[in-house]
Amino acid sequence: MAKAKYAFFLGCIAPLRYPGIEKSTRDVCSALGIDLVDFNDASCCPAPGVIRSFDRKTWIAAAARNLALAEKAGVDILTICNGCYGSLFDAAHELHEDAELLKEVNTILAEIGLEYKGGTTVRHFAEVIYNDVGLDKVKKAIKNPLDLKVATFYGCHFLKPSDIKKLDDPENPSMLDKMVEATGATSMYRKDKMMCCGAGGGLRSEFSDYAMKFTEENLKNMKDGGAEVIVDICPFCHLQFDRGQKELKGYSMPVLHLSQLYALAMGMDKKELGLDAHLTPVKL
Amino acid sequence: MTATPNMDFVNDIIANGGESVNMCYQCGTCTASCPSGRQTSFRTRRLVRMAQLGMKDETINSDELWFCTTCYSCTERCPRDVAIVDIIVAMRNLAVASGKMFEGHKKTAQSLIKNGHTVPINDEVKAQRKALGLAEVPPTVLANKDAKKDFDKIMKATGFKKIIGE
Numbered sequence: 001m002a003k004a005k006y007a008f009f010l011g012c013i014a015p016l017r018y019p020g021i022e023k024s025t026r027d028v029c030s031a032l033g034i035d036l037v038d039f040n041d042a043s044c045c046p047a048p049g050v051i052r053s054f055d056r057k058t059w060i061a062a063a064a065r066n067l068a069l070a071e072k073a074g075v076d077i078l079t080i081c082n083g084c085y086g087s088l089f090d091a092a093h094e095l096h097e098d099a100e101l102l103k104e105v106n107t108i109l110a111e112i113g114l115e116y117k118g119g120t121t122v123r124h125f126a127e128v129i130y131n132d133v134g135l136d137k138v139k140k141a142i143k144n145p146l147d148l149k150v151a152t153f154y155g156c157h158f159l160k161p162s163d164i165k166k167l168d169d170p171e172n173p174s175m176l177d178k179m180v181e182a183t184g185a186t187s188m189y190r191k192d193k194m195m196c197c198g199a200g201g202g203l204r205s206e207f208s209d210y211a212m213k214f215t216e217e218n219l220k221n222m223k224d225g226g227a228e229v230i231v232d233i234c235p236f237c238h239l240q241f242d243r244g245q246k247e248l249k250g251y252s253m254p255v256l257h258l259s260q261l262y263a264l265a266m267g268m269d270k271k272e273l274g275l276d277a278h279l280t281p282v283k284l
Numbered sequence: 285m286t287a288t289p290n291m292d293f294v295n296d297i298i299a300n301g302g303e304s305v306n307m308c309y310q311c312g313t314c315t316a317s318c319p320s321g322r323q324t325s326f327r328t329r330r331l332v333r334m335a336q337l338g339m340k341d342e343t344i345n346s347d348e349l350w351f352c353t354t355c356y357s358c359t360e361r362c363p364r365d366v367a368i369v370d371i372i373v374a375m376r377n378l379a380v381a382s383g384k385m386f387e388g389h390k391k392t393a394q395s396l397i398k399n400g401h402t403v404p405i406n407d408e409v410k411a412q413r414k415a416l417g418l419a420e421v422p423p424t425v426l427a428n429k430d431a432k433k434d435f436d437k438i439m440k441a442t443g444f445k446k447i448i449g450e
Contacts, residue, residue, distance in 0.1 A: 016401060019418055040428050042431075047402050053380075061441070108438060199353070272416065
């Protein structure tokens, strides 16, 4: 049973590189009646592409600590990042399916007097709005309709693996497009829409030239499709596109997290969006 | 390429989450779906075949093992339901356990140990947070010493520092 209150899981990139995403999420959730409480003992999720690639046991133990803390507080988790969503959702799923693994992880959690019983549901900001709040309520909250041509960017770990996420068609989804269009904006068609941004899996941190090739191909397809702004639901994709455009030549497409787009459309002050942290200027 | 089959490696992959490795029948849907394969020398099908053949040295010492972004395009489309990303992650774990780790990755791991987060805080973001009316230091282990101590104990219990060669 879903709980009405959520522990607001900040992750790393949003609070530490794009605080405007955190601020916009707080404001938009407040406007839409989503009750957030600070999760002030949370750590990194930890990141599914890097930390899980280094040591699966460390990854799941640290994720289980976050899950157990939310469970103890009697709240579910709300994430604003596909990485956090991917890690915590996948870890919760694995612990739910594998009693031996849960037992092993709980012997580690016992060192800090914690136990995870398997009762935490992990949600993503975007799907909570889409599935629980509903677009009718979003539309009623729009005070500043946006006439923008948008490239929606789902990222990878939001919908995939789709057999456990069960949110939308991973090859041809529509939920983010509908969420963006609820503001009055238009979601533009483009080639290879579901291609990865390139940042994940440790590619950006070690082989950034290769990561940039993904980014450039995406940007080209977005530009060719007639988009003028990118809307993402993951601070790491956000960072890859925002910082990536500074490194590449010929692109200057503002990058907004869905929370920032909604804050703008709901008439909140532009100064509250934290756009000065963006390297690609956001002139809207 | 010649190789000595190392069945212990195959069993280690299976024990580390790559149970489906032997289900692969080499159709190549993964390679055709891979965005990294379009940009780099990474070939998903080849890597899975090398895993099946127990080619430990050739895989864990290759740069290509780290060219996967874990986007799951391959896993989604695999007609044999092979959990390809899990197999790659298993091989990466075995590479790191053998002492093979890139500097950029080590830096991320070190940040997790030190900060409880994969990136550190800095003065610029503190000022930006303050200007937005947010707490200067985010309400996480960064601002909560007791919670950070607990996090440290988890890291100690899993031996993460040792695993990354610290």
